[in-house]
Amino acid sequence: MIINSLHLENIISFFGISDLRFETSHESNISVIFARNNSGKTSIIRALRFLLYGDSSSNLCNLVNFEARKRARKGDVILMSVQVKFESQGVKTTICREFTARKQADEGLDITPLDSPLKRIWHSSDGDKESTEAESIQGHINGIIPRELFDFYFFKGEELSGKLSEQDRNIVQGIENVLHERSWKESRESLLQVQAQLTRELNRLNKDDQKRSRLDNEIALLTKSLSEVSEDIGQKQDEYDSCKKIEKDIDREKTELAARNNPQIKNLVKKLENSIETSRRNQAECRIRKKNEIGRFLPVMFSGKLVQEAGRILKKHNTEFGLPANISEEFISRILKNKMCICGRAFEAGSEAEKSIIEYGKQALSKQLSTTLCSLFSAVDPAADSYLLRFNSAIIERIRNYSEKIDSFESAISRDEAQKADLQSQCDENAQAEFEKLQIQHEEMKNLVLRTFRALNEANQKKNDFEEALAQKNKERKNLANSEETKKLVRALEVTSELLEDIERCRLNFRRSYHNFLQENTATVYNEIVTDGSEAVVDERTFLPSIYRSGVQILNNGGGQEQTLVLAFISALSELRRQVNSDLRKLFHVKHLDEQCFFMDSVFANMDDTYRIRAAKALAGSMKQLVLLLSPQQWAGPIADGLKNNVTQAFFMTLHTPKNESDDLTMDYYGKQLNLLQPIANPIGEQEAYTSLSTIDATGSKILLTQVPFVRSKENIEKVVDFIKSIENWPAPARGRLGMYSDRNIAFSIIAQRDNGDILSDKQVDTLVRIAQKYGMESEAL
């Protein structure tokens, strides 16, 4: 960060507006700011710290300039601002912090905004772009000047020597920042976290390993069982197949046996059965016909002796024979009632005929007519009425024929039955025994087949169960990480440990190299200034410098050596930071680190003239931008001689004080009298001192810097704007600036800078004064 300009407004000891424009075009630019002691040199550093990092105390009231506060009336708003324009990474940028304070009735201040956020403006060809993302801007600033390194770039010389101690956190953190210790540490911590994560996963996998081992055992057992049951199934299948085959063979044998032996017999038996059936059917038909014939014959029988004979016979045979079915009770009753036989003969009541009919009726109604009766009729008494006999002879003949046929059929049936029984008897003897034997075997075999089938099924079921269990276990095992993953994790752990070790080795290597760098550069600068035989030694562990003589550390050094050591070390540390950045950029693509400005306050304070000369020579040309805050006493001949060729810009602070100082009010700078002390003519109440900044050119030509507060009105503002425009064409280019001073007043500053030796003439200064007075400005403004 090379600062182009610094703007201070009503902040700390600076009352009103102070603009410092630094020369930055040379290889080495040294700016000097002269100020008496207690004039506010440190306020510049304090203001810069506030700008870069904000106010850590969070009490912005402390930053409000006392004079501005005193002059403000109740209700007035005072603007406080610190602004730096710089160039970084080739981009012109302005950063600023500003806040306002409204004066309260009780003299207190109402600050807005309370945190005064950092603003950033990029100046590009497309115009200015403002960003108010405080976090982002702060990150950017921290990248340029980390907070812990602030003291190395903006420091107060008198206070530094005591700070080069391990007890000072700032210096330790600053060195750690330069060495990127945080980056190394974070890298290691990240790897430690990775290591922890890997260990956790490995533990999980180890648990999986145990589970895997258990599952492997179970799977092995299941596989073995499956193999056994498969083998068993094979055997059982063979058994079953074998039994089945035997059963089939038996069945086939049975079938063959049945096919071979039975058909002839069966056919014969069948034929016999058919024949028997036919005979029985024919016999039954003959009987029906015979019965019918008898039915037709019966009425004939109810007469004379025939009836008597029939009755006798019927009586004799009583229940053995029956009469035709068509002789119903009604029929008998009608005959008895009419006393008229069916043949037309009458009979008398109580006659034998009537008795026979009655008897016949009893018998006929309860019995079926049988063939025996018919045959009996066929042998009817020849003494019977011949007419009737003749009349019935045909019937009798037919009855006899039927009887013969019936007998004939009966004989045939008996014969066939006997033959059938004989055939069946033959069959049992030849094949049945074998068949039955086979049948028993077949049954046994069927039972065996069933048993083997069941056993086979059970074995198959068992196999299915094993297979399912095996699939389940395999699935579980598959879900577990495989041992390959474990190997990988173990390997990753090894690599992580290796990385951790190597990072530490690289860090130590890194530190060793840069320690040498820091040692050499510190010693070089130190030796250029100090010639008493002492030497600067940078500690390898802490990187802090000490002074040694003859190998022994010197603890109570003279101020000169100590101050020189600080200067040498800070210079070397700055170089180291740039060197580290340069080296790391080749590896890690880190951002380029710009040249950095240094603000050094009273850096020569503790040195004698010899050291001052050497220190001045050492500083001259060694930095791109160096701002030296010096008291008049420090700008003694030796320093001035050492620095003069490199001084490109000079400023001085004027302390406006209510006290009567006995010191010199002015300082001579190349023949120009710098007004370092300005008594306040009429102090009001408890008047406090305040500071204003003025610029002198490198050769001492005066630059007018003034601030003109005037009453805020539209008319006044227009006049001032016109005036600012008009002075742009003066021989010495002048710039005017309008700024808010308070609600009631507006600050108007004019900077006229010498160009080519021309300065503002007295007349021009008078003109400015008149204009200022015309606007009602305060008399001391010029």
Next chain:
Amino acid sequence: MSSEDLFSPVNDKGDRYKKLLTTVLTKRFMVYIAGHKPTEQNMVSQDYSNIMEYVTKKMQEEQNDN
């Protein structure tokens, strides 16, 4: 000190290892603009992934060699 010297302790460990080491360190040495810096957890995850990727490739190479 040259950039190579920084890694002199691991120069004999091969380019891939060196690249892994560089990747681990880069994230930490990089200066991030505020708001764009990966979270700590993300950076650890990246380290984890990079290490696992390195190991995987290394093991594959060894398998191929065998």
